[in-house]
Amino acid sequence: MNVKILGTGCANCRRLEGLVKEVASEAGLQLDIEKVTEIPAIMSYGIMHTPGLVIDGELKASGRVPARAEITEWLSPR
């Protein structure tokens, strides 16, 4: 699974990254985590509010740090 964290390095972006890593290691998932820090790249996802979370090319959340349960659900294999 490819996960992108969109953000310029703010506190919430780091929190989101930590949360994703935690969920992944608890579930034993192998994630390909990518940090997108360049503004033009972040904005190509249409968001004006960081952090953003993109899972397999799909924007899941923007402007908020989603709850652990939400991240778990998004990352669970279907």
Added chain:
Amino acid sequence: MRAPSKPYATARAGGIPVSAGQAGADLPLDPKGTRQRWLGLKIAVAVALWVGAYGQLGRFAGWLTYDVFDLGRHTHLGSSVDFFVTDVPKIFLLLAGIIPVVSVIRSFIPPEKVRKVVAGKGELAGTVLAALLGTVTPFCSCSAVPMFIGFLESGLPLGVTFAFLIASPVVNEVALVMLAGLFGVKIALLYVGLGLVVAIVGGTVIGRLHLESQVEDYVYKIKMGEALTTHLTFEQRLADAVSYTKDILRRVFPWVLGGIVFGAAIHGYAPTAFVAHYAGRGNPLAVPMVVIIAIPLYSNAAGTIPIVQALIQKGLPMGTTLAFMMAITAISTPEMVILRKVIKPKLIAVFITVVTLAIIMIGYVFNAVL
């Protein structure tokens, strides 16, 4: 301050994330109606605890200051401690009550939606609307640049974008709550009104100057994608609001403490006659003087309040004081450093000049009226 605010914090903070956590997993077993009733009950309990704690604040502070610490009612130390135990818990309780409400409302107006709404309007209506929207949007150093670019990308004029950029840090619910808690609702509303005036006037003037060439070239080249608006349930909005509130309280706390220390220093060491002589009504240049002192200083609105309180006790007129507070929050070195990424130095200079002049004007008007 712990005692009154804690039950509320526990009820809300402890309660809602759990229910949000169960939201996905228990869905088939737990019919939606039951979950909603639980949520309603939790909100009701949190509100009841909050109201109860708020009602007991005065009694708690008086008991702590005069019975536990046994301080005289009119001593210098007594009144300082009284401020600490009355106003600080009150401020934090108000913040804990207002921020969740504001953030739930705010979750319905994300900036991605805002830029679409504003883009359809004429320049004047757009400027007013952008300033109003700026008041409900928190200014975060990490979002300022994407917001600036996003606004321009949707074809909004520079002036409209600046109206938003001025209103966002100056007027916000934290400042509103603190001013209302310490000086009353009238002063708080006046501050909001004046903040809007500065944003609208500042935005309009910057728009008229046609400084589009002073925006960094790459800004106009960025193409934004179409955001897929993710639908949020009310539970999610509430859970976000609770975690956002905890985050704000945690971040505001050191600023308020710092502000109190600074305020106490003014209170204790700045001689009243000195302050009144240089910054009081007698000096016609007091307003520009305090504004120029305030510009390089940086604090969020919360941190300025205890300082503002001390200055008013020293005999500074309200207009001069609010101008000081506005100048601290509206223009700061860190914000200029961030904005430098998207705009050239000349436009930064124009921005500082326009906002400074607008604040000075408002300080004078306020002093004349009050």
